[in-house]
Amino acid sequence: MWLRLLGGLVGALWRSRLELTLVGAIVVVQRVLAGLVGAAAAWGLVLGLVAVVLAVPRARGWLRTALRAARVRRKWWAAWTDCGLPRVRAGRVTSIPAGELVRVRASRGSSLGHVEHRAEELAVCLQVREVRVTRDRENAATGTVTLVRRDPLAGVASVRWPQRDAAELSLWEPIPMGVNELGATVSVALPERNVLLGGEPGAGKSAALSLLVATAALDPSTRVWLLDGKLVELSVWAPCAQRLAGPDIDEAIELLRELRGEMEQRYRELLLRGQRKVAREDGLPLNLVACDELAFYLGHEDRRKQxxxxxxxxxxxxxxxxxxxxxxxxxxxxxxxxxxSALRDLFGFRLALRCNTPQASDTILGQGWASLGHDAATIAPVQRGVGLLLAEDGLPVRMRGFHLDDADADELAARAAALRADVWLSNGETRS
Ligand SMILES: Nc1ncnc2c1ncn2[C@@H]1O[C@H](COP(=O)(O)OP(=O)(O)OP(=O)(O)O)[C@@H](O)[C@H]1O
Ligand SMILES: [Mg+2]
Known part of the structure; x- marks a missing residue:
């Protein structure tokens, strides 16, 4: 009992070592100066010294960061102790606009899985909105816990697409899709990928899809194929498209058959060239197929056509x-x-915009992400265009999607159509 009390006391002192060291340093300096100039003058000098240090913005920032990190580590310790978890130690703490990133290390016999499973209870103990856990790929014992205190994307109004004024783009290049919680641009590289976008009505699916179509439209070497269950969402891009199918399953099937023919032709070309896949330097066109309202076609009443x-x-x-x-x-x-699911599982990249339930979010991103804190149901209904993008790095990134409003889209589509016409004319080509 006494031993446990002593252990607890030593632990508490150790966790407050930064604050104790600072207070100790002040007392020691005061004592040393008191021997030279007297106690009162020594206090005056020490307080003056502290004021000078605090007046330097860099020193003030460092001290504030270090004290905040120490406080977070103490709270983390108290939280996993209260939750009865095996030991998971907190290390470096970094402030981010959403809250804090805490590097953690699970002790032997513990695991970050414990943190994942008890994320809700930990969030309550820490009094934060959410606790998200990301395990390091190379070491199961270490990882990063995000303590989400606020949503930095909440107040952000719509952000215009940075590429809207580009004269020409390439679909081989990464496409800027939005800004993440750190304010950095999030991009996706489409070659060799397929993207599934999901979310409740009005969440911003068509808006996000239009960024991908706009990039393809502004790349005159890319062929654009459009399937639009509503017709009005993608019709603005029709002048740039090889073919557009509206809410008519026969048209859609025809389009896909033609495209399959092209794909097979492309494989024959690759065989002749002794290549396995299309590469940027080949000059062979990419084909972007954008399908809005996929459920319209997949839910068609004619089962055979569906x-x-x-x-x-x-x-x-x-x-x-x-x-x-x-x-x-x-x-x-x-x-x-x-x-x-045989179709859904083939999509490598996913964008989950706001969903009604964590289950719906998992249907888009894949099983299990919601319980790790990557849940599109936590996005507020007013946050149109905010979503979780699961792309190259294999981890959903919360972002606010860029927006192309109707006027920008009209202007951009007209520019893309003119660019394509110029290229076709200069190549002496005609549209098939
Ligand atoms: N990234 C964004 N930034 C700002 N506003 C956006 C963004 N994305 C969408 N919006 C707004 O939300 C509205 C609905 O978006 P959108 O039509 O893309 O939703 P949707 O998910 O396709 O809906 P539905 O399922 O009904 O087709 C848009 O008219 C636009 O005003
Ligand atoms: Mg839509």
Missing amino acids: KEFAELLRDLVARGRAAGVIVCAATQKPAADVVP
Whole structure:
């Protein structure tokens, strides 16, 4: 009992070592000076010294950061102790606009899985909005815990797409999609990828899809194929498209058949060239297939046509990668009864905009992300365009999507159509 008390006391002193060291240093300096100039004058000198140090912005910032980090580490210790977790130590603490990033290390016999499972209780103890855990890839014992205190994307109004004034773009280059919680631009590189976008009505799926289509439109070497279950969402890009299918399953099937023909032709070309896949320097075009309201086609009342559509699309997603076919599809909820999992699982990149439930968020991003704190149901309904992007780094990134308003989209589509016409004329080509 006494031993435990003593252990507790030593632990508490150790966790407050920074504050104790600072107070100790002040007392020691005062004592030394008191021997020379007297106690009162020594206090005056020490307080003056402290004031001078605090007047230097760098020193003040360092002290504030160090004290905040020490406080967070103490609270972390108290939280996992209160939750009865095996030991997970907190290390470096970094402030970010959303709260703090805490480097953590699980002791032997513990694991970061414990933190994942008890994230809600830990959030309560720490009095934060959310606790998110990311394990390091190379070491299961270490990782980063994000203590989310506020949503830095909450107050941000719509952010215009930085590429809207570009004269020409390349689909081979990464496409800026939005800004993350640190204010940095989040991009996706589409070649050899397929993107699934999901979210509740009005969450911003069509807006996000239009950034991908706009990039493809401004790349005259890319062929754009549009499927639009509403017709009005993508029609602005029609002058740049190889083909546009509206809310008509026969048209959509025709489009996919034609595209499959192109894909097979491309594979024959690659075989002749002795290549396995399309590369940027080949000059072979990429094909971007944008499908808005995927559920319209996959939920068609004619089961035979519905199945044919699903099979054609699945084939393009499955085999199109090396032939330069990129499929980007948007739908409200890609649950298995709407999007067959054989199709859904082939999409490598996912963008989950606001969802009603954590389950819906997981349907878009993949099983399990919501319980790790990556849950699109936590996005407020007013935050249109905010979502979680799961792309190259394999971890969902919360971001506010860039926005192309109707006027920008009209102007950009007209510019892209003119650019394409110029290129076709100068190449002496005609549209097929
Ligand atoms: N990134 C964004 N920034 C600001 N506003 C946005 C953004 N994305 C969407 N919005 C706003 O939200 C509205 C709805 O967006 P959008 O039409 O893309 O939603 P949706 O998910 O496609 O809806 P639905 O399921 O009904 O088709 C837009 O008209 C726009 O005003
Ligand atoms: Mg839409």
